[in-house]
Amino acid sequence: MTPLRLSLLCGLVASTLATSVLADEVQVAVAANFSAPLKAIAERFAQDTGHHLVISSGATGQLYAQIKNGAPFEVFLSADDSTPAKLEGEGAAVKGSRFTYAIGTLALWSPKTGYVDGKGAVLKQNGFTHLAVANPKTAPYGLAATQVLDKLGLTEAVKTRLVEGQNITQTYQFVATGNAELGFVALSQIYQDGKVKEGSAWIVPAELYEPIRQDAVLLEPGKDQAAAKALLAYLKGPQAAAVLKAYGYRQ
Structure with a gap:
């Protein structure tokens, strides 16, 4: 092997080793509604930084319980703003993060084309047997759904037809599989590239429910982890913003 080729080979090996040393995994707890967008962000994050995400998704309330019971998550992406604030106050998250x-x-949403009209009038009709919602005690999107029903004066009218999912993913599955004709889901589950992917939907006006502010926080196990901090910074950047827009979120 010539000295030049040997030098190039050594440089390549050194570069690979440096990347391996710098690359790390980030343990992320993410609210179910943001699971798909986070997977898309994870691909870009890995390409740009070399770091990889290990993702665990579920209802915000369930993830909170896991964190309090010692789950080794380093970053928490909640479906609300109150749970991360609570973790901060309890010393389980890094203050200021x-x-x-x-x-x-x-x-x-319904997977049936034309079933849900653009103003949600279908809720006032008697053409459905089951309406899926997420558990309002653990899932912020479920709480938002109950607020909508209250404002529309439909709580009593539909209460015997409600099918409750443990989280927004299970709620979506109830509708997708036909166990409920329609249901309140996160727009991100049915929306991509600026349009509803299939079926029919009513994008609920923001004034009918309290804003679903989804907060991120650095958890105590991640306080000294550069990769965890890099993820939080990445979520504020243009690459993540493009994914958020494609899935129907606002910042």
């Missing part, structure tokens, strides 16, 4: 990474949008 919390910020709103996305503002979620609620949608009433």
Whole structure:
């Protein structure tokens, strides 16, 4: 092997080793509604930084319980702003690290084309047997759904037809599989590249429910982890913003 080729080979090996040393994994707890966008962000994050995300998704309330019980998550992406603030106050998250990474949008959706009208009038009709909602005690999108029903004066009218999912993912599945004709889901679950992917939907006006401010926070296990801090910074940048827009979120 010539000295030049040997030098090039050594440089390549050194570069690979340096990348391996610098690359790290980030343990992320993410609210179910943001699971798909985060996977898209994770691909770009890995390409840009070399760091990889290990993602665990679920209802915000369930993830909070896991964090309090010692789950080794380093970053928490909540579906609300109150749970990260609570973790900060309890000493389970790094003070000053919390910020709103996305503002979620609620949608009433059915996989059937033309079934849900553009103003949600279908809710006032008797043409459905089951309406899916997420558990309002643990899932912020479920709470938002109950607020919409209250404002529309429909709580009593539909209460016997409600099918409750443990989180927004299960709620979506109830509708997608036909166990409920329609349901309140996160717009991000049915929306991509500026349009509803399939079926029919009513994008619920923001004035009908309290803003779904989704906050991120650095958890105590991640306080000294550069990769965890890099992810939080990445969520504030243009690459993440493009993904958020494509899935129907606001910042």
